[in-house]
Amino acid sequence: MTQxxxxxxxxxxxxxxxxxxxxxxWAAKELCDHGLKTLVLERGRxxxxxxxxxxxxxxxxxxxxxxxxxxxxxxxxxxxxxLNEATLHWRLPEDEQPFIQEKPFRWFRGYHMxxxxxxxxxxxxxxxxxxxxxxxxxxxxxxxxIRYKDLAPWYDHVEEFIGVAGARDGLExxxxxxxxxxxxxxxxxxxxxxxxxxxxxDRHLIQAxxxxxxxxxxxxxxxxxxxxxxxTMCNRGxxxxxxxxxxxxxxxxxxxxxxxxIRPHSVAHSIIYKRGKKKAVGVRVVxxxxxxxxxxxxxxxxxxxxTLNSNAILLNSTSSRFPDGLGNDHGLxxxxxxxxxxRGKASATYEGLLDKMTSGRNPSHSYMPRFRNVYRxxxxxxxxxxxxxxxxxxxxxxxxxxxxxxxxxLLNPPLGSWKISSWMMGEVVPVKDNHVRLSxxxxxxxxxxxxxxxxxxxxxxxxxxxxxxxxxREMFEKAGFVDIExxxxxxxxxxxxxxxGGIRMGLDPKTSLLNQFNQLHACKNVFVTDGSCMTSxxxxxPTLTFMAITxxxxxxxxxxxxKREI
Ligand SMILES: Cc1cc2nc3c(=O)[nH]c(=O)nc-3n(C[C@H](O)[C@H](O)[C@H](O)COP(=O)(O)OP(=O)(O)OC[C@H]3O[C@@H](n4cnc5c(N)ncnc54)[C@H](O)[C@@H]3O)c2cc1C
Numbered sequence: 399m400t401q402x403x404x405x406x407x408x409x410x411x412x413x414x415x416x417x418x419x420x421x422x423x424w425a426a427k428e429l430c431d432h433g434l435k436t437l438v439l440e441r442g443r444x445x446x447x448x449x450x451x452x453x454x455x456x457x458x459x460x461x462x463x464x465x466x467x468x469x470x471x472x473x474x475x476x477x478x479x480x481l482n483e484a485t486l487h488w489r490l491p492e493d494e495q496p497f498i499q500e501k502p503f504r505w506f507r508g509y510h511m512x513x514x515x516x517x518x519x520x521x522x523x524x525x526x527x528x529x530x531x532x533x534x535x536x537x538x539x540x541x542x543x544i545r546y547k548d549l550a551p552w553y554d555h556v557e558e559f560i561g562v563a564g565a566r567d568g569l570e571x572x573x574x575x576x577x578x579x580x581x582x583x584x585x586x587x588x589x590x591x592x593x594x595x596x597x598x599x600d601r602h603l604i605q606a607x608x609x610x611x612x613x614x615x616x617x618x619x620x621x622x623x624x625x626x627x628x629x630t631m632c633n634r635g636x637x638x639x640x641x642x643x644x645x646x647x648x649x650x651x652x653x654x655x656x657x658x659x660i661r662p663h664s665v666a667h668s669i670i671y672k673r674g675k676k677k678a679v680g681v682r683v684v685x686x687x688x689x690x691x692x693x694x695x696x697x698x699x700x701x702x703x704x705t706l707n708s709n710a711i712l713l714n715s716t717s718s719r720f721p722d723g724l725g726n727d728h729g730l731x732x733x734x735x736x737x738x739x740x741r742g743k744a745s746a747t748y749e750g751l752l753d754k755m756t757s758g759r760n761p762s763h764s765y766m767p768r769f770r771n772v773y774r775x776x777x778x779x780x781x782x783x784x785x786x787x788x789x790x791x792x793x794x795x796x797x798x799x800x801x802x803x804x805x806x807x808l809l810n811p812p813l814g815s816w817k818i819s820s821w822m823m824g825e826v827v828p829v830k831d832n833h834v835r836l837s838x839x840x841x842x843x844x845x846x847x848x849x850x851x852x853x854x855x856x857x858x859x860x861x862x863x864x865x866x867x868x869x870x871r872e873m874f875e876k877a878g879f880v881d882i883e884x885x886x887x888x889x890x891x892x893x894x895x896x897x898x899g900g901i902r903m904g905l906d907p908k909t910s911l912l913n914q915f916n917q918l919h920a921c922k923n924v925f926v927t928d929g930s931c932m933t934s935x936x937x938x939x940p941t942l943t944f945m946a947i948t949x950x951x952x953x954x955x956x957x958x959x960x961k962r963e964i
Contacts, residue, residue, distance in 0.1 A: 419513020422702030423644030428952035442510035451635025502890035521939035529936035543914035564607030586789035606765035725918035739824030744870035746879035789818035898932035
C-alpha cells in the first residue's frame with residue numbers, strides 16, 4: 399500500500415493529513431476523491447490490509463502461550479488490557495513516546511498505519527441534539543457551533559460507506575443510522591429488554607450499532623470488503639474487511655484515486671507557520687529511521703493524530719506569531735480535556751432460560767442510550783450515561799475435581815447459568831483544570847517535548863457512578879437476576895479509550911480554537927477533526943462522530959480551496 403515520498407525535490411502537496419487512523423483515513427479519502435494530491439504522514443509502520451495481519455486466521459493451538467503474554471514480552475503494552483498474544487503485533491515500540499502523568503492516566507495508543515481503527519470495538523452510535531445542545535443548556539462548556547442537522551448528512555455519508563449493523567429504533571435521543579441487519583442479541587439480553595420495557599418508559603435496550611457489514615452493498619464490495627463472518631477475532635485484523643478500519647476501507651480507496659501518498663515512520667513534529675502569509679505552509683516531521691527532520695508543504699493541513707497527539711503537535715508548533723502553540727491566542731490549547739466515565743460495572747446471574755444456550759457469536763452487544771437528564775435537569779449531577787450490556791451462557795468447568803471426574807468435566811463440561819454484565823459510559827463534563835501541556839525539560843527520542851497529562855475525576859463523575867450502580871442493581875432486580883454485583887472500579891481517566899477535547903470547536907475565538915468547520919480560528923488552512931475538536935463528549939462511542947465531522951470539514955476545505963479562500 400505504501401508509496402514512500404522521500405524525495406526531497408518533491409515535497410509539495412495540495413493537502414497533508416497527519417495520522418492515518420479512523421479520522422485521518424476519512425480526511426485522506428475525501429480530499430483524494432476531490433482530486434487533491436494528498437500526503438498522509440503516519441508515525442508508525444506500514445500495515446497492509448490482509449498481508450500484515452499475522453494472526454488473523456491462526457488457530458488457538460498455534461499460540462505458544464495460549465493467548466497470554468509472558469512477562470518478558472510485556473514491554474510496550476503499558477497498562478493496556480486490550481493486547482494479548484494474538485494482538486501483540488499492535489504494541490508500541492519500546493520507549494516510543496514516554497509521557498508524564500501528573501495524575502494517573504491510561505493512554506492507549508495504536509501507532510501503526512490505521513491507528514486505533516484496527517483495534518476499536520466498532521460501536522457507532524450517532525449523537526442527537528440533546529448532546530449538541532448540552533453545553534449551552536446546562537452551562538458547562540461553550541456552545542457547539544453545529545447541531546445535529548449539520549452533521550446528519552455526513553453521518554449518512556460515512557455510514558453508507560463503512561457499513562453499520564443495527565436496527566432502526568426510532569429514538570429521539572439516539573437518531574437512527576443507515577443500517578444493515580443487526581446481529582441477534584442473546585436470549586438473556588432479550589429477557590432484560592422485555593423487563594426494561596415492562597418497568598420503564600424512559601429506558602430502551604437496543605442492539606448496539608456497530609461498523610460491521612452484514613449485507614454487503616456495492617460500495618463496500620467496491621472497497622474489496624465482504625460480509626462479517628462473526629469470527630469475533632476483529633482486533634487481530636480482519637482478512638474479510640468485515641469491520642471498518644482505515645486499512646480495509648478509506649486508505650486503499652484513496653490510493654486507488656492515484657492522489658494519495660502515504661509516508662509511514664514519520665512523526666509530525668510541528669506545523670510550520672509563515673507570518674508573512676498568515677497561514678501554515680507545511681509540516682515538519684522526524685523520520686523515525688534516520689532521525690532526520692524533513693519539511694513537507696501543502697495548501698491545507700488536516701490534524702488527525704488522535705486527541706492527545708493533536709494537542710501535542712499544536713502545542714509544539716510555536717512561532718513568533720504563536721509563541722504558545724498554533725492558534726493558541728487565548729491560552730486555551732490543551733485545556734478542557736475530557737473522556738468517558740467507564741468506572742461503573744455490574745454483573746448478575748439469571749437462573750431461567752435453562753432450555754436455551756448461546757449459539758453463534760455476536761461481535762457486538764446491547765446498548766441502553768442515556769436516560770438521565772435528557773429532557774430536563776433532574777439529577778444531582780450534570781448529564782448522564784449510556785450502558786453497554788452483554789450476556790451469554792458458558793460452560794461450568796470445575797478444575798477442583800480430580801481423576802476421571804476431572805477428565806469427564808473437562809471433556810464435557812455442563813452448561814452453567816446465564817450471566818449478564820453491564821458497563822457505564824458516562825459523559826465527563828470538561829473542566830479547564832483537566833489539561834495537557836508540554837514539558838520544558840524532558841524530551842522523547844525524537845527530540846519532541848514530552849506531554850504532561852493532568853486529568854482527574856470530579857464530584858460530578860463520582861455522583862454519576864453512584865447513580866449508575868443504584869440503577870443497575872434496580873434494573874437487574876426487576877429483571878429477576880440474582881447474585882448481583884455492582885462496583886466502582888476507580889479506574890484512572892483514559893481507561894475508556896475515548897479521550898477528547900483540548901482544541902475545542904466554538905463560535906467565539908476567545909473561548910474556542912476551532913470554528914464550525916474545524917478550521918483554527920487564527921489559522922484558517924489548518925483543520926483539526928479528530929477527538930480533540932470535541933466541545934463536549936456525549937455518552938456515545940465517539941468515533942462515528944469524528945469521522946462525520948472529518949468528512950464534512952474535508953469537503954468544506956475543498957470548496958474553500960477552489961474559491962481560494964484558504
Ligand atoms: C480497544 C479499543 C476499543 C475501542 N472501541 C471503540 C468503539 O467501540 N467505538 C468508538 O467509537 N471508539 C472506540 N475506540 C476509540 C477509537 O479507536 C478512537 O476514537 C479512534 O480510533 C480515533 O480516531 P483518530 O483518527 O483520532 O485516532 P487513531 O485511530 O488513534 O489514529 C491516529 C493515528 O495518528 C498517528 N499519529 C499519532 N501521532 C502522530 C504524529 N505525531 N505524527 C504522525 N502520526 C501520528 C498514530 O500512529 C495513529 O495511526 C476504541 C479504542 C480502543 C483502543
